[in-house]
Amino acid sequence: xxxxxxxxxxxxxxxxxxxxxxxxxxxxxxxxxxxxxxxxxxxxxxxxxxxxxxxxxxxxxxxxxxxxxxxxxxxxxxxxxxxxxxxxxxxxxxxxxxxxxxxxxxxxxxxxxxxxxxxxxxxxxxx
Numbered sequence: 001x002x003x004x005x006x007x008x009x010x011x012x013x014x015x016x017x018x019x020x021x022x023x024x025x026x027x028x029x030x031x032x033x034x035x036x037x038x039x040x041x042x043x044x045x046x047x048x049x050x051x052x053x054x055x056x057x058x059x060x061x062x063x064x065x066x067x068x069x070x071x072x073x074x075x076x077x078x079x080x081x082x083x084x085x086x087x088x089x090x091x092x093x094x095x096x097x098x099x100x101x102x103x104x105x106x107x108x109x110x111x112x113x114x115x116x117x118x119x120x121x122x123x124x125x126x127x
């Protein structure tokens with residue numbers, strides 16, 4: 001089953017990170033009126049880069065000379081456009097727009113995963 005594991009590992013990680021990202025945005029929106037609350041977001045690119053580092057095969061040691069990023073949880077504080085008097089950095093219109101964007105990205109990832117599963121199913125059936 002190594003073939004199937006390899007086929008879905010990055011998609012699984014992508015869906016997991018996208019779900020976490022939507023939870024963080026939901027938390028930001030829920031705390032829009034909480035004094036001193038700092039808006040956060042997840043750095044999707046750095047998490048996916050660290051997840052895919054083991055799957056990249058190089059033919060020369062000099063091909064990937066870039067230093068690895070921080071492999072933490074990717075949680076970063078968002079820099080606000082406008083600063084509130086109470087110290088809250090949540091900007092509701094920005095958070096709502098990001099939530100819509102991330103929801104569309106999550107749905108796209110699900111569609112890609114469904115297509116992969118459909119392709120593997122067709123190949124196994126011999127269609």
